Amino acid sequence: MTRQLLRAHDIHVDLGQRPVLKGVTLDLKPGEVTAILGPNGAGKSTLLSCLAGLRTPRAGSVSVGEVPIGTLALRARAQRLALLPQNAEIAWPITVDALVSLGRIPHQGPFGMNSTDRAAVAEALATTRMEAFAGRRVTELSGGERTRALLARALAGRPEWILADEPLTGLDPGHALDALLLFRAEAQSGRGVVLTLHDLTLAARVADRVVVLLDGGIVADGTPKAALTPQVLASAYGVKAAINESPGGLQIEIEGRV
DSSP states (O other): OOOOOEEEEEEEEEETTEEEEEEEEEEEOTTOEEEEEOSTTSSHHHHHHHHTTSSOOSEEEEEETTEEGGGSOHHHHHHHEEEEOTTOOOOSOOBHHHHHHGGGGGGOBTTBOOHHHHHHHHHHHHHTTOGGGTTSBGGGSOHHHHHHHHHHHHHHTOOSEEEEESTTTTOOHHHHHHHHHHHHHHHHTTOEEEEEOSOHHHHHHHOSEEEEEETTEEEEEESHHHHSOHHHHHHHHOEEEEEEEETTEEEEEEEEEO
16 A cells, blocks of 8 residues: 555644644655654644544544545554554553554454464564563563553554654653664654654654644744754743754753743
């Protein structure tokens, strides 16, 4: 299947009486990592929910290619987009391989798992370096291991798009970097990856494109170097920042309040 743009056109979302997104327009490209940044309450998670088809905007539209996402059957939508929600809880003690197999449900026929499904699960476990954990109960995993298991579940569905809401929450710096490099590799394989993040330096390191939200609108959109300027950070976060380039990407040091 040809991978297509994920489009949000002039979307408006209200939560209660409060406008949360105000005319956001984005054309997201497969093969790229897009990092959505912004302070708390800027609308990042709401935007991701709209892109995943879990929330219907009051106005505007979201589509995959030319197909409005709201017209896709749930099964078809789940085949094309995988969402990793923020702080996903796994309360039941299933094994890692059973969890990852859940990612194949949108593709399964009436007779359950077949050889294609099993190959996809094995590939997802290998990609996330979770083969050795396949028989372990998910409730026994560390935070970093659980993140990789959830990503493996998403990859098992072989989606066109991976959407992840704050996937680094609770991870130490090493595991956070490992997770981002996995997302980076998936984009290089041709998938579209959209992440909401708080860590500016890690976002600059992994993302091809950075979108900065503030008060429900886009205040910067471009490469990390173009979008993460001292002026943008002062406006969006109210901080003074020193930005330096290094072989590993931009280094952003917060120096204080504006």
